[in-house]
Amino acid sequence: MLGYVCKYTPVELLEAMGAEPVRIQPAVTSFNHADALMHPNVCSYAKAVLEVMAEGGYEGIVLTSCCDAIRRLEDVLKEQYPEKFIYMLDVPRKVNDFSIGIYRKRILELADAYSAFSGKVYSREALIEILERERESARINAAGEKPDKLRVGIIGARCPETVKTLVEDNGGKVVFDISCTGTRREEALAPYLGSISRESTDPEGILSSALLSQLPCLRMADARGRSDFIAGFGNEIDGIIYHTVKFCDVYSFEYMQMKKDSQVPILKIETDLTPQCSGQIKTRVEAFMESLAAMRGTTEKKIAGKAAESEMFYVMGIDSGSTSTNAVIMDKDKKIVASAVIRTGAKSADSAVRAAKQVLDESGISENDIAMTVSTGYGREAITAAGKSVTEISCHAKGARYFNKDVHTILDIGGQDSKAIRLDDAGEVADFVMNDKCAAGTGRFLEAMARTLEVDISELGPISFESSKEVSISSMCTVFAESEVISLIAQNTEKADIARGVHRSIAGKSVSLMKRVGLVPGFMMTGGVARNKGVVKEIEEALGAKIYITEDPDIVGAVGAALSALEQVEK
Amino acid sequence: MNIARTYGNIVRKKLESDPVKAGKLIRKGLHLEGFRVKHLSDKRIPAGYKYLNYKGITVVADALDDPEHCAWTNIFAPVEILQNFGLTSVSMEALASYLSGFYLEDYFIDRSESCGIASTLCSYHKNFIGAAEAGVLPVPAAAVTTTLACDANVQSFRYINDIFNIPTYMIDIPHEYSEESLSYVSGQLRELICMLEDITRRKFSEERLREAVARENETKKYFLSFLDKRQRHEYPNTLTLVLFQLFATHLSIGEEWPLEAFRMMDEEIEAYPESGQKRLFWIHLLPYAQMALREYLNFGGDINVTCGDFDLDYIEEMDADHPVDAIARKMILNIYNGGFERKADAIADMIRKYDPDGVVEFCHWGCSQSSGGVMLMKEKVRETGKPMLILDGDAVDRRNSPDGQIKTRFEAFLELLGKGGETA
Ligand code: SF4
Ligand code: SF4
Ligand code: SF4
Numbered sequence: 003m004l005g006y007v008c009k010y011t012p013v014e015l016l017e018a019m020g021a022e023p024v025r026i027q028p029a030v031t032s033f034n035h036a037d038a039l040m041h042p043n044v045c046s047y048a049k050a051v052l053e054v055m056a057e058g059g060y061e062g063i064v065l066t067s068c069c070d071a072i073r074r075l076e077d078v079l080k081e082q083y084p085e086k087f088i089y090m091l092d093v094p095r096k097v098n099d100f101s102i103g104i105y106r107k108r109i110l111e112l113a114d115a116y117s118a119f120s121g122k123v124y125s126r127e128a129l130i131e132i133l134e135r136e137r138e139s140a141r142i143n144a145a146g147e148k149p150d151k152l153r154v155g156i157i158g159a160r161c162p163e164t165v166k167t168l169v170e171d172n173g174g175k176v177v178f179d180i181s182c183t184g185t186r187r188e189e190a191l192a193p194y195l196g197s198i199s200r201e202s203t204d205p206e207g208i209l210s211s212a213l214l215s216q217l218p219c220l221r222m223a224d225a226r227g228r229s230d231f232i233a234g235f236g237n238e239i240d241g242i243i244y245h246t247v248k249f250c251d252v253y254s255f256e257y258m259q260m261k262k263d264s265q266v267p268i269l270k271i272e273t274d275l276t277p278q279c280s281g282q283i284k285t286r287v288e289a290f291m292e293s294l295a296a297m298r299g300t301t302e303k304k305i306a307g308k309a310a311e312s313e314m315f316y317v318m319g320i321d322s323g324s325t326s327t328n329a330v331i332m333d334k335d336k337k338i339v340a341s342a343v344i345r346t347g348a349k350s351a352d353s354a355v356r357a358a359k360q361v362l363d364e365s366g367i368s369e370n371d372i373a374m375t376v377s378t379g380y381g382r383e384a385i386t387a388a389g390k391s392v393t394e395i396s397c398h399a400k401g402a403r404y405f406n407k408d409v410h411t412i413l414d415i416g417g418q419d420s421k422a423i424r425l426d427d428a429g430e431v432a433d434f435v436m437n438d439k440c441a442a443g444t445g446r447f448l449e450a451m452a453r454t455l456e457v458d459i460s461e462l463g464p465i466s467f468e469s470s471k472e473v474s475i476s477s478m479c480t481v482f483a484e485s486e487v488i489s490l491i492a493q494n495t496e497k498a499d500i501a502r503g504v505h506r507s508i509a510g511k512s513v514s515l516m517k518r519v520g521l522v523p524g525f526m527m528t529g530g531v532a533r534n535k536g537v538v539k540e541i542e543e544a545l546g547a548k549i550y551i552t553e554d555p556d557i558v559g560a561v562g563a564a565l566s567a568l569e570q571v572e573k
Numbered sequence: 574m575n576i577a578r579t580y581g582n583i584v585r586k587k588l589e590s591d592p593v594k595a596g597k598l599i600r601k602g603l604h605l606e607g608f609r610v611k612h613l614s615d616k617r618i619p620a621g622y623k624y625l626n627y628k629g630i631t632v633v634a635d636a637l638d639d640p641e642h643c644a645w646t647n648i649f650a651p652v653e654i655l656q657n658f659g660l661t662s663v664s665m666e667a668l669a670s671y672l673s674g675f676y677l678e679d680y681f682i683d684r685s686e687s688c689g690i691a692s693t694l695c696s697y698h699k700n701f702i703g704a705a706e707a708g709v710l711p712v713p714a715a716a717v718t719t720t721l722a723c724d725a726n727v728q729s730f731r732y733i734n735d736i737f738n739i740p741t742y743m744i745d746i747p748h749e750y751s752e753e754s755l756s757y758v759s760g761q762l763r764e765l766i767c768m769l770e771d772i773t774r775r776k777f778s779e780e781r782l783r784e785a786v787a788r789e790n791e792t793k794k795y796f797l798s799f800l801d802k803r804q805r806h807e808y809p810n811t812l813t814l815v816l817f818q819l820f821a822t823h824l825s826i827g828e829e830w831p832l833e834a835f836r837m838m839d840e841e842i843e844a845y846p847e848s849g850q851k852r853l854f855w856i857h858l859l860p861y862a863q864m865a866l867r868e869y870l871n872f873g874g875d876i877n878v879t880c881g882d883f884d885l886d887y888i889e890e891m892d893a894d895h896p897v898d899a900i901a902r903k904m905i906l907n908i909y910n911g912g913f914e915r916k917a918d919a920i921a922d923m924i925r926k927y928d929p930d931g932v933v934e935f936c937h938w939g940c941s942q943s944s945g946g947v948m949l950m951k952e953k954v955r956e957t958g959k960p961m962l963i964l965d966g967d968a969v970d971r972r973n974s975p976d977g978q979i980k981t982r983f984e985a986f987l988e989l990l991g992k993g994g995e996t997a
Binding site (some may be wrong): 039040041043044067069070071073074076077090092094095096098100101103104107220221223225246248249250251252253254255257258259261270476482485489510514515517518 | 679686687688689691693695720724725731732743745747748753756757912936938939941942946947948971972
């Protein structure tokens with residue numbers, strides 16, 4: 003097996019030498035080797051490939067001069083596996099006669115090198131045969147099919163299989179995948195192989211020209227073909243998933259542009275290609291699919307149902323967050339009967355049971371009177387009592403509109419993450435972003451700062467109002483910020499001023515997050531941090547607008563879940 | 574009191590409400606800084622450096638005042654060709670550094686991040702993109718960049734082009750030198766020349782390009798001679814002044830003033846006494862925003878940065894008779910082009926030649942040139958027997974550059990140098 007990583011690799015040429023080229027699609031669980039051998043900032047894909055090579059099984063790998071990360075990977079692989087065939091192919095970024103000529107020469111050099119390594123020889127006839135076959139099989143596959151499912155396109159850097167599975171599990175079909183190695187080979191090259199035949203005298207030239215002419219990746223100087231490609235689908239796609247890899251800068255640019263121009267909803271996800279990370283993006287993909295379905299009108303909101311008009315019944319919503327678990331009971335007229343907020347323990351399922359019990363006790367309603375329970379939040383799937391689980395994105399949207407019908411932009415700051423959601427006029431999720439990568443701008447950050455200041459978290463807000471001097475906490479990372487606060491304390495800076503600085507830092511992060519979905523007036527803040535008036539004040543100042551906050555900002559998600567439960571019952 | 578910061582705060586107030594005004598203030602600030610450097614700067618600074626510093630600032634300030642004769646570039650762009658059309662190169666690295674000089678980088682970096690740019694992207698790029706997005710930079714006549722060394726250029730310049738519709742040319746530099754790659758690159762340079770003829774409605778003059786390349790050769794001669802002397806003589810400097818050398822070795826090379834600056838420096842240095850200072854060799858980026866290091870290195874009595882690889886990335890004499898090919902060759906054979914190994918070997922050779930007491934590399938967050946290659950670099954430096962210090966931080970974004978950590982590492986390194994240690 004000879005590994006490769008990039009669609010510009012002359013796979014056909016290697017096959018014509020009798021090699022067995024295999025596209026490396028890593029799904030690794032740890033970066034043990036990579037962390038020891040590479041700088042932490044190197045992209046996760048490059049690291050994952052190193053892990054795959056460490057597992058063994060490959061005689062070598064053909065890399066392309068894609069980016070610095072891959073170049074660095076080459077250095078490390080060469081150093082670690084001197085006995086293997088580690089080859090770097092420099093791919094031109096432009097397509098013209100010069101570059102095609104250069105690339106032709108380079109792929110033949112690759113053939114020579116591989117020949118010297120393996121003893122296998124290149125056969126021109128074999129190459130012609132392979133290219134002909136590729137062209138033909140593309141024709142057969144072209145017979146189209148029309149899915150009635152949600153049609154999703156995938157773009158970006160190296161999308162892991164797990165994302166596609168998620169799409170399919172949630173009622174979607176992947177219509178195209180043009181991430182680095184996602185494209186089907188024959189479909190990518192066939193259009194440029196028209197002239198290949200037994201008589202071809204320069205199949206290598208045809209191959210290098212086809213390789214360079216295929217749908218460009220972002221590394222190419224002229225990448226306009228990409229937007230044309232997507233535009234070609236017109237309204238035949240429902241949504242686009244933009245996948246980027248942690249520490250890859252290349253692909254965020256296109257996303258920015260697409261986000262500005264695209265008619266189709268786009269979800270950006272970033273993974274490090276580990277299964278753990280796929281777990282984290284699950285919520286986002288699910289919420290995205292939910293919102294696509296809502297837009298398409300597949301969720302019928304028929305109000306007819308098993309529950310008779312007159313009969314009273316109740317529903318429950320449970321929001322299982324990382325810091326608190328919140329439960330709400332609502333009657334059939336959408337009136338909140340009772341609510342409970344408890345701290346999430348080690349097991350989210352146990353906390354959910356406790357919260358449910360507490361809210362039932364409080365309301366005096368028996369479990370049997372609850373027609374439906376919907377769970378949401380981080381731990382929603384562990385809650386077995388729930389009839390259905392819905393993501394916190396949809397639930398916050400529903401909950402927010404329940405309290406205030408003018409809300410368009412929601413900022414939710416939880417203990418571990420923060421998110422911004424934009425609603426359209428109908429109250430559907432139009433866009434959302436989440437920050438769950440670092441503590442900055444979350445409740446956790448506030449807690450750490452309160453600890454450093456030696457005040458109770460609940461005091462932080464009130465204290466900050468006594469501030470008389472501007473102090474800024476510039477570090478974004480909790481660890482650095484902590485040492486900044488310590489040195490401020492050492493310089494005898496007033497706690498009040500520091501607290502206010504901390505709030506301003508959170509406000510800055512939050513407003514950036516909100517900007518990413520668009521600052522549509524009608525602001526609301528949810529989540530525990532909304533109780534901190536100091537934070538709210540700073541955000542309001544940064545926005546230049548008032549923020550709506552309910553009396554009980556923790557339960558908005560749970561209320562949304564209860565509303566979902568009502569919809570379920572009414573169906 | 575920190576004047577730059579105070580001034581920056583004034584600009585900051587305008588950024589949101591009136592970016593054009595903010596842009597004007599930034600330009601005015603640069604002119605003021607130019608004035609300060611010329612008339613009021615530290616008396617210890619030698620005349621040669623003063624001139625270099627003054628030019629580095631005013632060239633950019635003037636170019637921003639006259640955007641029609643200005644091109645946005647990156648540090649490796651073929652500036653000689655742009656000069657031929659009366660265009661001054663303002664590199665995005667220089668712009669980013671200046672914005673950071675006014676303590677405004679946080680605003681622009683946040684701005685680009687809130688548009689969706691990866692937070693892990695190098696902050697030179699984020700700063701530049703944010704400033705362009707914010708509308709504080711006047712739109713230039715053209716933008717020219719290369720793929721040399723830095724992958725992000727293709728993306729940043731494409732993005733900028735999409736916003737402003739600036740005629741943009743990207744030069745693709747193959748990793749290896751060969752006859753084919755030379756024709757590929759000079760073919761692109763000729764294409765660039767056509768584009769510039771169109772935009773500026775001026776004719777290209779091969780004769781003038783020849784002169785520029787000849788001047789470039791002479792400039793480098795003076796610079797190399799200065800560097801040789803610098804290893805023995807004192808010549809008071811600051812970290813910023815060393816950084817400013819890049820204007821003369823890159824952004825303005827081929828023009829008159831860099832020749833003049835290095836000639837002055839080369840002559841002036843002889844009047845300074847020989848010194849027993851410890852000498853540092855600096856790899857790649859000199860942080861513009863790093864206050865902590867200034868304490869140790871500015872006019873440092875015992876320790877000084879006396880040379881770096883960035884100014885020496887291509888020192889071969891160029892063939893002035895074939896100037897376009899010569900420029901193409903210069904780009905392909907730049908030590909920053911291609912694999913890290915080549916660069917690391919070239920730098921190790923420089924270290925052997927200049928024989929410093931220690932080597933420092935500042936690993937700029939988000940730059941794969943530094944983070945990607947630093948382990949290999951360390952290996953190669955070890956082979957030279959010189960102690961090496963690796964600093965991690967952000968050359969532009971103060972928020973990512975923890976002063977404390979840098980201080981500790983730097984002091985420890987100084988202690989080690991004092992003891993004549995082997996490695997750090
Ligand atoms: S970005 Fe382009 S060059 Fe890089 S691996 Fe993907 S397809 Fe290949
Ligand atoms: S994911 Fe990005 S950084 Fe990583 S190899 Fe691909 S293009 Fe390079
Ligand atoms: S510091 Fe590195 S990433 Fe940033 S512009 Fe320079 S070479 Fe590119």
